[in-house]
Amino acid sequence: MIEIIMIEDDEELAEILTEFLGKNDICVTNYRDPLLGIKELEKKHFDLMLLDLTLPNIDGLEVCKKVTAYNNIPIIISSARSDTQDKVDALEYGADDYLPKPYDPKELLARINSVLRRYSIIPTQVGSNKSIFMVDKDSMSIYFKNNKLDLTRAEYEILTLFLSKPNFIFSRENIADKCQSITSKGDYKSIDVMIGRLRNKICEDSKNPKYILSVRGRGYKVNL
Known part of the structure; x- marks a missing residue:
């Protein structure tokens, strides 16, 4: 319910x-x-x-x-x-x-x-008519192209935040404030590390990412 x-x-x-x-x-x-x-x-x-x-x-x-x-x-x-x-x-x-x-x-x-x-559920469609990302809040799981991602609690919170507003730019400060698992609010380097891990888990080229993008001087967004 x-x-x-x-x-x-x-x-x-x-x-x-x-x-x-x-x-x-x-x-x-x-x-x-x-x-x-x-x-x-x-x-x-x-x-x-x-x-x-x-x-x-x-x-x-x-x-x-x-x-x-x-x-x-x-x-x-x-x-x-x-x-x-x-x-x-x-x-x-x-x-x-x-x-x-x-x-x-x-x-x-x-x-x-x-x-x-x-x-x-983020209803972004690809050629096969399957969702790119799907969030199951009950089990705290995220699926990428129908494959369940192995995420830490902080990674789950970050990616869920991004998916809640596709193409919206979240600053590192926004991310730290909204993700409860990030306890070191002033340590933004840890956020960059977690973004890198998320990219690896969806097999993105860190130099040419397709979905999780960094916006210079502003933060990160999910491109859908």
Whole structure:
């Protein structure tokens, strides 16, 4: 079952969405207090966050910014705020989608499924119609051209991060912040070493890589 954490202070809306999504095999845990929601997210794994912006104690944009600084959870913003800058800020802070209120719960379900597909299976096709990369979060495994990769925990976290946003450039600082297994946050040389190992495991020529690319002065990305 898909586990969603929702931070929404409108109790009536939260009940409606929880009931509707529950009928579609999605378990929703809602928090009216965003600070309690953030604490719970630090203790328990959730597949996606549904986040309102107008909240007590702390603005939803700040919640988004705080969460994406340490967690790679997909985030859908659900808000009545229609200001374009709010949408821009939310997406720049790491949100994956922005759904203006009011909306039909069926549209929310469709967007949840769309975002989770992007995070769970990267549907990049090659000539044989087989996915290049596939992520199985339940077993913490990644398959490359249908072959399971033998990865360390840190390598898994790095590659999953890259695959969550293909063609997005992650700085070494971003990688260190978002990958919990990297404990030496200032030691970026270890990240370069792990990138080299990942390239070897997918049989890439380190001088002419095809998938894991370095962008001079900026960081790394997966080219899909």
